[in-house]
Amino acid sequence: MLYFVYKELALGYLFFASLCALAALQIASVRNRLAGVAVLDYSQRPWLGYVLSCGLIVGGAAWFFVTQWERIFTPGPAGSELALLFGAGAAIALGISLVLAALRLHLKHKSGAASESHIQGQPVGLGRASGQLYMPAERTEPMAAVCLVPGLGTGNWGSMHTLAHHLVAQRMVALVINPGAELYSYPETLATLPAATAYLSKRPEVDPNRLAAVGFDLGGDLVIRAASAHKQLAAVAALAPIVREVSPGLGLLSEMSYLEALRWWRDERRARLVAQLSAHDYGGKIAPRPLLLLYGANDRLSASMSPPEWDDQGYDWITHKVIEGLGHLDLLDHPTTLNTIVQWLKERL
Amino acid sequence: MTIDWTLLSLLNGLAGRSAAFDLVVRLLVNDYAITTALVVVPFGLWFSGASTQQRERNQRAVLSAATSMFIANLFVKALNLLYYRPRPFAGHDLNLLFYHPSDSSFPSNPASVGFCIATAVWFFNRTAGWILYVLAGLLGLARLISGVHYPSDVLGGALIGMLSACLMVKKLGFLERLWTFIIRRMRSLLLA
Numbered sequence: 001m002l003y004f005v006y007k008e009l010a011l012g013y014l015f016f017a018s019l020c021a022l023a024a025l026q027i028a029s030v031r032n033r034l035a036g037v038a039v040l041d042y043s044q045r046p047w048l049g050y051v052l053s054c055g056l057i058v059g060g061a062a063w064f065f066v067t068q069w070e071r072i073f074t075p076g077p078a079g080s081e082l083a084l085l086f087g088a089g090a091a092i093a094l095g096i097s098l099v100l101a102a103l104r105l106h107l108k109h110k111s112g113a114a115s116e117s118h119i120q121g122q123p124v125g126l127g128r129a130s131g132q133l134y135m136p137a138e139r140t141e142p143m144a145a146v147c148l149v150p151g152l153g154t155g156n157w158g159s160m161h162t163l164a165h166h167l168v169a170q171r172m173v174a175l176v177i178n179p180g181a182e183l184y185s186y187p188e189t190l191a192t193l194p195a196a197t198a199y200l201s202k203r204p205e206v207d208p209n210r211l212a213a214v215g216f217d218l219g220g221d222l223v224i225r226a227a228s229a230h231k232q233l234a235a236v237a238a239l240a241p242i243v244r245e246v247s248p249g250l251g252l253l254s255e256m257s258y259l260e261a262l263r264w265w266r267d268e269r270r271a272r273l274v275a276q277l278s279a280h281d282y283g284g285k286i287a288p289r290p291l292l293l294l295y296g297a298n299d300r301l302s303a304s305m306s307p308p309e310w311d312d313q314g315y316d317w318i319t320h321k322v323i324e325g326l327g328h329l330d331l332l333d334h335p336t337t338l339n340t341i342v343q344w345l346k347e348r349l
Numbered sequence: 350m351t352i353d354w355t356l357l358s359l360l361n362g363l364a365g366r367s368a369a370f371d372l373v374v375r376l377l378v379n380d381y382a383i384t385t386a387l388v389v390v391p392f393g394l395w396f397s398g399a400s401t402q403q404r405e406r407n408q409r410a411v412l413s414a415a416t417s418m419f420i421a422n423l424f425v426k427a428l429n430l431l432y433y434r435p436r437p438f439a440g441h442d443l444n445l446l447f448y449h450p451s452d453s454s455f456p457s458n459p460a461s462v463g464f465c466i467a468t469a470v471w472f473f474n475r476t477a478g479w480i481l482y483v484l485a486g487l488l489g490l491a492r493l494i495s496g497v498h499y500p501s502d503v504l505g506g507a508l509i510g511m512l513s514a515c516l517m518v519k520k521l522g523f524l525e526r527l528w529t530f531i532i533r534r535m536r537s538l539l540l541a
Contacts, residue, residue: 013381020385024393032397032404065376072379073448079422079462082380086388094540249401249536261539 002081009071010085012064017089018096019060023053025097033298033327036253036261039100041108102257121164121176126195128182134164134174135205142207144349145173147196151217151332152183152270159332163214166342172349173206175199183222184269186276193226197233210234210349214341216332217302218242218270221279228285235348237292237341240328243279244303245271251300255327264301283310287317292344294337296326319344356500357437360493364444375446377491383484384459387466390484391415394470394477395541405532408541410473412528413517414466421465421513422458425506429453436497443496450497457498460489460506461513468514485510 004010022039029038030049042049065072077085121132136143146167150160164174175196183189193213201208212235215223220241227236246252252261264270283291287310295304310318323336331337364371376382391411398404434455438445452458463485471478489503517524535541 016381017385020389021392024389025396028393028396032399034396037396061382064381068381072381073375075448075450076380079458082384083388086385090392247401247536248539249541250396250404250539251401252539258539265539 002084004077004081004085006071006076009068009076010081012068013077013082014085014089014092016060016064017086018092019056021086021090021093022096023056023060025093026053026056029097029101032250032254034250034253035105035255036101036257037094037097039097039104041104098258102259105257105260121161121174124175124199126177126199127191128188129180129192129195130178131196132161132164132176132178134161134168134176136168136171136173138171139205142210143171143173143205144210144212144345145175145200145203145206146345146349147193147200147211147213147223148174148176149183149193149213149215149219149222150177150179151219152179152222152273160216163332163338163341166338167345170342170346172345173200173203177219183219184273186273189222189273189277190226193223193233194230197230201232208232212236212345212349214239214345216240217328218273218277221274221277224279224286224291225277225282227289227291228282231289233289235290235292235345236286237294237344238279239294239337239341240296240299240302240304240331241279241293242274242302243283243307245274246301246303254298254300255329280307283307290317290319290348292319292321292341294321294323294331294340296328296331297322297324298326299328299331301328353499353501354437354441357443357493357496358441360490360500361437361443361496364446364494364496371446374491374494377487378447378495378497380459383463383488383491386484387463387481387488390477390481391466391470394474404541406473407477408532408535409525409528410470410477412531413473413514414469416521416524417465417469417510417514417517418462420517421461421510424509424513425456425458425461428456428509434499434502437499438496445497446495447492447497454498455502455505456509457489457492457502457506459492460485460498460503461510463488464507464510465514466510468511469517472514472518 025037026049028034030042030046040048121134124131124133148160148164160176164176167174177192177196197211200206200211211233213223213227213233214237216239220238223236224238224241227233248265252265256264321340326334364374391414394407395411398407433453436450436454437443467478467481467485470481489507492498492503493500532541
């Protein structure tokens with residue numbers, strides 16, 4: 001039978017333990033980049049996490065010892081009761097961290113979604129799929145063209161359009177595939193890229209020998225798989241392709257809230273599509289055409305490496321780049337990423 | 350016994366001289382300050398690790414520490430049934446900075462808990478282990494200055510704690526499977 005001796009002391013300790021556990025979680029989130037448990041954004045200001053944690057511990061301890069000083073020095077709850085109170089405090093702290101982090105990330109995503117307002121392409125139909133076409137204003141001679149495949153249910157779709165604007169500025173035609181249910185259906189999804197390249201090849205403004213594909217997340221897996229069979233693509237860029245399913249766990253909280261991560265991991269369609277596209281087995285067939293693999297250094301949602309079998313082709317066809325300070329979801333939003341892709345495509349088309 | 354008493358009187362002699370020093374010792378000796386730190390560090394450790402492998406190692410440290418604590422408590426309870434040693438303040442005039450505990454003085458339960466957590470964690474994560482050793486050492490020292498334990502009580506408690514952790518980590522290898530199962534389950538909930 002549990003006996004807490006003083007109700008006030010037990011409740012006070014529960015509150016104190018919650019604050020200490022919350023502080024420990026914030027330190028862990030700063031040190032291990034766990035955005036899903038970070039109550040504030042520490043990515044640019046890690047010191048803020050340490051200051052908050054110290055404040056929680058010092059403030060909590062001061063409050064507890066001042067209010068409970070007399071009771072602390074009389075026989076109180078035994079070890080088992082204290083362990084139970086700490087366990088409850090830790091659970092409360094974890095709950096608070098997950099909820100506050102989810103709210104913070106939701107607001108952050110909401111402000112990011114506003115950038116989709118600059119989607120101004122010309123709508124085109126591609127069989128079951130559809131897309132948005134971006135053309136440079138000056139059209140003197142046939143130009144290189146790039147198909148852009150977004151992440152399937154992941155990332156900011158608006159970023160693909162920002163990339164399209166960058167490509168157009170470099171006198172390239174860009175076709176952004178709209179994210180729709182057909183992109184999730186296998187094998188129908190395999191027809192998307194051939195349909196897009198066929199459409200582009202027929203346009204007089206496009207040089208059919210200078211076609212490339214860029215895919216993000218599972219879109220990266222799709223372009224790798226499609227390019228392995230579709231030899232018309234002269235260059236392929238895969239941004240944070242999944243290639244191999246990563247093991248679930250806390251790593252998923254590095255960029256997502258708890259619920260988002262749970263939904264992401266339990267998305268059976270996505271997991272099935274990773275296996276069906278099997279980019280891992282098909283990537284090697286792109287050689288000798290150039291392949292750009294681009295990852296964020298803090299990416300915990302993808303394998304973040306090219307399988308060693310791909311490198312056994314005897315020549316240097318893969319460009320593997322890692323961008324410091326970026327994760328999986330924010331990779332496409334960063335100017336460094338956009339400049340890297342545009343520069344790489346410009347040199348190869 | 351003479352060395353025990355000499356050391357205790359030397360350390361307890363530090364109490365009652367300065368109000369500030371007594372306050373610090375009372376903050377360290379109670380059941381809520383260092384004991385909370387001794388569990389907060391492993392709690393934070395559960396969520397720490399640069400890679401999945403490192404994090405799993407830390408999580409095994411936490412599970413080992415919790416089991417070691419259980420084993421150490423069993424040892425302490427068994428010893429308490431076999432042997433009762435009165436608290437030092439019962440037979441000597443001391444500067445007592447704590448309340449009068451009524452259970453056996455030997456072995457020191459807080460020392461056994463502190464050192465078993467520190468040792469179990471130390472096997473997996475040296476830095477966190479050393480931090481916990483410092484905390485456990487401070488708790489043991491504060492118990493001596495406060496006059497609630499003999500040095501041999503704290504030493505005995507520390508040895509029981511360390512032996513329990515060694516037993517857990519080195520001899521109870523079959524629990525590894527249980528740790529793997531727990532970590533996998535927690536991982537599927539995205540909490541490990």
